[in-house]
Amino acid sequence: MKPMHRAALAAAVALTVNAGAWATATPDEAAHLGKDLTPVGAIRQGNADGSIPGWTGEKNFPEETKHYTRAQLEDLRKNKPDELEAKFKGTMAPDYLKPVATITAANMAQYADKLTEGHKALLKKYPTYKMNVYKSVRTAFYPDAVYRATIDNATRASLEGTDTIKNARLGFPFPIPKSGAEVVWNHKLKYKGSAAKRFNNQAIVKPDGSYIITKIIEDVKFKYANLDEPGDTNTQKLLAYYLSTVVSPPRVAGQITLVHETLDQSTGGRLAWIYSPGLGRVNRAPDVGYDNPAVGTDNEQYNDQIDVFNGALDRYTWKLVGRKEMYIPYNSYQINSPKVKYADILRPHHINQDLARYELHRVWVVDATLKPGMRHNFARRTFYIDEDSWAIAAEDCYDGRGQLWKVQEAHLLTVPFIPTTTGIPELIYDLQSTRYFATTLANEDAITDFEIRFPDSYFDPANLKRKARSR
Template sequence: MNIQSKSMLWAALFAAVVMPAAAKAPPEEVAKLGKELTPVGAIRAGNKEGSIPEWKPRPQGGPLKDFWPSYPDIEGEKPLFTITGKNVGQYADKLTDGHKELLKRYPESYRMNVYPTHRVANFPKEILDGSIVNAASSVMNGVDEPAGALLGVPFPIPQSGAEPIWNHKMKYRGNAFRRFNNQMIVQLDGKYTLTKIIEDVKFYYNNPAVKPALELKPGVASIKYVSEIVAPPRLAGTFILAHEKAGTGPQGRAAWLYAPAIKRIRRAPAVCCDNPYEGTDGHQFYDQVDMFNGVLERYTWKLVGRREMYIPYNSYRIAGNKVKYADIARPKHVNPELPRYELHRVWVVEADNLPNLRHTFAKIRFYIDEDSWSIVARDNYDHQGQLMQLQEGHLIYASNVMASTTVPEVIYHFNSGRYFVTAMANEDKPGDASMEFADSYFEPSSIQQRAAK
């Protein structure tokens, strides 16, 4: 074999390792969508024990603005049981490693109240119908190169570990949104400091108002995002702008940062991966925002399968305006009386860091709700194999938008004992889904003009 032939062979072998062959969902599985499977790929029926019920989606209800999501049917429900450090062994097979660690570390104070399960997550009809179409046409040409999806969940019948992550990243959230994001770093004694952020987002992929529907593919902006830090004063006036795209390098995410000290907006390739998000003092990486976002290229991705788990769900109490930030913050962990846990089926995905693209986390195990495709928990491990963090998202279904989201999200740092809470609006305003943004609103020149005022 000559040198050229050997080079071609090695190139082919390398491509086979890092670029898995695209595979569509089997036709016999696609045929189940809208029948024994929901249109987005969840198992419609409950489990045989009856502890997980059949999917019964809630219809649209409520205005797009000034609306706090709620679920009156579950108000007043009492816990079925409580998981504590003493009885954790009975439930260990249905708990994340992070939750087991909290129960082990704080047996006298941490507990998980488990309530009856309700499966109410829903989407607009266009999203449900489009998801069925996508199942027969969407493929993954490498972990950051989806193709063939036009409207709806891109991969309702996942064939690889990367596909559920893309379902989370591209899940339906409305047409545009303004979110009041309050964050706190909580010390071991329960004292905390607050950061206030306003986030504006416009969705291009998975938006029924976009005509013709946008294909999810590299180089095309699927989401445009801008955040402004408004408090504390030392950070106020900081802007982050991002155009989220599939792909990597020049085709992938484009990001900019405006810092008041410099008074101009600059390209910011560091708005990525395990670089700390502005204002979090290192307690949240950029790719931990919204539980996970950004490129997948630093990991190999394994689809472990479905599993029944106790996860934060229907968390309207901790997300609502009747709870203050001081009610949430407690020493070592959030107030255990506020979260609500339920038994649900989740997709489990494991990500292992590639040696040539190092990340702070050597391994991540993701838990993704089958009904909403929302990441609701993740175990983050360091390069010594030790559990470094638990990240959990408290899931709610917002009936006014017909979308699910995690509010708040909590990151427990096991090395320091501190924890970080983000996506809180309790003492502010609910998200505004009535917003309309011109495309020019998300251009660097517009941010420069806003910042200069």
């Protein structure tokens, strides 16, 4: 590395790791965005030994993949799955498709400084667990409008307490974060497309490997990170609308859950309603946040574990530990191949790790500690957030005794036709019950409809019963 590059990298690290006294970035700090920092605040350069490359983003994908329609994707998925898989591996050379190392319990000590505590625990607990490590490719990228808004947000957005954001619009509010809560808010406000109809399959996998797939259709309209109707935290009270319908198994089929996701949930919580076919009526759902179990997960996923973390931050003290080089699931195209079936993925104790891809990336590490007098089943949580996408890639969850209890993974991949980086699948390993929960599985179902658009009236609670009868 050239001396001037080494100095620039040191300056970038210093200005983004050292916590400052200001709620917003200074103009001098913000001037680095789009230069030695990417437009969303990642260090553009690779690391000193080249094991983490420079950021290349959209350059990794053939141009046509950025403009695919859903019809084109469905046709490729059905008739040319090999071509579809190849396209979404982007321009990675063959040597990027072969593991450069395999981490096991036997050799984990030499990689320990780059492993999450959760991954160490899984390696120690299950002899069949391993981590195949590949050359890193920094594929994450977002629309230009999100970049412009993020750069503007850097010097104007602020966070009051843990849950009230001021003066942010459309993009990431804190590309140069000064606190752990700001990092988590970047994840919460990440651009994921303006709206979507997603076909979500999930399963609780027992220790013997048996499972039942639960099929859910999810309709979402984002109210903040929306290119059609850009949101503003000063005027917009909602983060998103969410409507889920359970398709199977029969015992829960037909249940509909409607959520109005509020920006500041610490002052009143999210608004939610449930339609139950058995009762034939719509009821308010009072407990859909924090550690209340998510519907149909048998206590293996709490509401605030959806999308790895969501909801109010007010019960925890958030510490920004800083950036660190870590092995995280990334460019997870193989495990999402249409040629791979759920039976290929879901195995006893953990997923088929031959299908998982791990890469070395810089992540933001954030510790959340339960405040005195507050209640949550997790007394402490450690988050690992990808610097290029602000997506949470992993989380370690500790019980009240301080013991590691649940380990979360989001197998990140960049979707160039939206564009965004998201976790598919997401996993929650329960080290106590030895079960695990898999969600956002999509291999055997229709491709997410990212072209769909919903009027706000579609998510009116008065329409829930009508929606139920029309299905």
